[in-house]
Amino acid sequence: PINALLFDLDGVIVDTAIYHYQAWRRMANTLGFDISQEFNEQLKGISRTESLEIILAHGGLTVSENHKLELATQKNEWYLELVSQMTPANILPGVTALFGAVKAAHLKTALGSVSKNARLILERIGMIDDFDAIIDGTKITRGKPDPEVFLKGAAELEVRPDECVVFEDAVAGIEAAKRAGMLAIGIGEPSVLTQADLVVPSLAALTLAEVLTLTGLKT
Numbered sequence: 001p002i003n004a005l006l007f008d009l010d011g012v013i014v015d016t017a018i019y020h021y022q023a024w025r026r027m028a029n030t031l032g033f034d035i036s037q038e039f040n041e042q043l044k045g046i047s048r049t050e051s052l053e054i055i056l057a058h059g060g061l062t063v064s065e066n067h068k069l070e071l072a073t074q075k076n077e078w079y080l081e082l083v084s085q086m087t088p089a090n091i092l093p094g095v096t097a098l099f100g101a102v103k104a105a106h107l108k109t110a111l112g113s114v115s116k117n118a119r120l121i122l123e124r125i126g127m128i129d130d131f132d133a134i135i136d137g138t139k140i141t142r143g144k145p146d147p148e149v150f151l152k153g154a155a156e157l158e159v160r161p162d163e164c165v166v167f168e169d170a171v172a173g174i175e176a177a178k179r180a181g182m183l184a185i186g187i188g189e190p191s192v193l194t195q196a197d198l199v200v201p202s203l204a205a206l207t208l209a210e211v212l213t214l215t216g217l218k219t
């Protein structure tokens with residue numbers, strides 16, 4: 001049975017995926033090139049330093065390690081400016097209702113995010129106390145698609161991977177969930193999240209009862 005629900009943060013709980021894109025785009029523009037929304041799909045779920053490497057390669061730029069550090073810091077400052085405006089109104093549709101049902105059913109929840117800003121964002125949207133475990137970028141050594149973030153979540157909740165369902169908007173995050181041996185529900189487009197067990201446009205499209213009946217689908 002499913003005993004725990006593991007949630008990615010950016011693009012699943014809250015609409016910060018667009019802020020990450022805006023901040024990286026601003027950085028790329030100052031370096032003289034642009035990044036498209038389609039290109040941005042491969043950055044979702046990828047750590048700050050790895051994202052920077054991918055963007056620099058895309059722009060055909062080679063920069064010193066020092067300059068990389070400056071660029072990553074600048075991006076984060078721009079990103080935090082956008083985050084500082086956030087309130088509970090930024091919680092994505094369906095999240096609050098699903099959490100209500102999950103608590104009533106006494107199921108466990110964990111956050112599984114590569115972001116080092118995860119706790120700050122959860123504070124801003126008033127959800128810091130809603131998770132039984134929080135695994136973020138400060139607790140892991142390998143980013144998605146490595147399964148570490150979700151395996152640590154399961155370990156902290158004291159459940160087996162096959163008792164977990166993961167909610168993810170990123171290609172890398174779905175891969176991480178599958179490599180962890182978990183059920184993976186994609187939030188987004190089926191044509192993008194091809195490895196997911198099920199894809200929905202948002203959490204509002206799903207009830208807890210439907211999530212729990214998915215176990216039978218697992219192959």
Ligand code: G6P
Nearest residue numbers: 020044045046048114115116117
């Ligand atoms: C999440 C986002 C990525 C972001 C990463 C690191 O995985 O989907 O877009 O690069 O977190 O976030 P941070 O807040 O530490 O820069």
Ligand code: MG
Nearest residue numbers: 008010011169
């Ligand atoms: Mg995400």
